[in-house]
Structures are given as C-alpha cells and as structure tokens.
Amino acid sequence: MRAYPLFPVALLSLALGCSSELKRSEAEGLLRAQYPVSVLMKLPAKAGAAKGSVEATQLASLKAQAEKSGWFTAGWNEGKDRVEITLTPTTSAPKEVTPTNGGFLAPVAKAVFDRSISGQTRGSEARAVYRVRLEQPTPLFPLFEMKHPGVHIGATKDRHASFRKDGGKWAVASTDEKYQKAEE
Numbered sequence: 001m002r003a004y005p006l007f008p009v010a011l012l013s014l015a016l017g018c019s020s021e022l023k024r025s026e027a028e029g030l031l032r033a034q035y036p037v038s039v040l041m042k043l044p045a046k047a048g049a050a051k052g053s054v055e056a057t058q059l060a061s062l063k064a065q066a067e068k069s070g071w072f073t074a075g076w077n078e079g080k081d082r083v084e085i086t087l088t089p090t091t092s093a094p095k096e097v098t099p100t101n102g103g104f105l106a107p108v109a110k111a112v113f114d115r116s117i118s119g120q121t122r123g124s125e126a127r128a129v130y131r132v133r134l135e136q137p138t139p140l141f142p143l144f145e146m147k148h149p150g151v152h153i154g155a156t157k158d159r160h161a162s163f164r165k166d167g168g169k170w171a172v173a174s175t176d177e178k179y180q181k182a183e184e
Helices: 007-017 024-032 054-069 141-147
Strands: 037-044 046-050 072-078 082-089 098-100 103-122 125-135 156-166 169-175
Touching: 024 103, 024 125, 024 156, 024 169, 037 054, 037 082, 037 141, 046 054, 054 072, 054 082, 054 141, 082 103, 103 141, 103 156
Parallel strands: none
Antiparallel strands: 037 103, 046 082, 072 082, 098 103, 103 125, 125 156, 156 169
C-alpha cells in the first residue's frame, strides 16, 4: 500500500472549515444584540428668547409639550421684551430623564435594529452598513419632530459598524451609533 501524506488534506480541511468571512446572519445577530437604544434629546433647564420671535414660539411649544408629557413642570415668565421658560422634572418622569450641563436628556423614542444592508470582509476585519428604525415614541417625540423636520416613527437611518475576529469569533469593534443600549 502506498502512504499518502496527510498534510495537504489537513491543510485543505482547515482552510474550508475555518471560513474567515463574516456571514450576514452572524453580523445581524451581533448588531441586534446592541439594540434597542434610547434616542435622547437635550432640553434646556432654562431658556429665553425675544418676545414675538420664532424662538419664543418654539419655547411656547416646548412648554406645552413638556407639561403635556407629565414629565416636567414648566415655569413661564413674560417680560417686556423677553420670554423665559424653566423646566423641572416631576417625580413621574422616567429614570432616563437625567440632568446634563444646562438642561436634561430625555428619551423621545427607541431605535431598533432593522436589517443589514451590505458588508465586506478583509482578513480578520469586516465592515457593514445596517439600518435602524425609530419606534416606541415617548410623549416628547413631537419636540424631536419639531427639531428634526421629516423624521417620523418608522423612519430608518443607515449606520456603520466594524467587526474584528478575535480567537476565531467575530465581535463588534465599533459602530457610529451615538446612543446607548436601553436598559430593560
């Protein structure tokens, strides 16, 4: 009997068994684990504008929507030439309403993973373009729509992610998502 060297067979099976390409389903699973995220909007603790200006009208809308949400009490002071608003969170405000420099961060909706659009793998790194969708609006969502005309619940936005293969497993290295995963 003739003996055949096993080295080429072992090398071939290793190359076929350890595909280095990131599969779409694997990328989607890794990205889906990063969502949903709370979409936050900064609201001023105190703001003012010239009476009769567009900004004063926006402050009046802010006051009305903040009070309607039940998450804030809004003080309104009209001077001779100026109007001022002061926002204070109520006890019924969700824990996601947090103080920040000069105001508050408040949730307006959640962004959820929608689907992967494209991807490419180069060695132990990969990149993907994926889409997120706005869902679950909060009572403050109308303020977000006012600030970002054309945005609506169900709207999608493309995001980008990079992956790194470490020890034979793919992991998300980074994304351009600016919000953090919502606590559940």
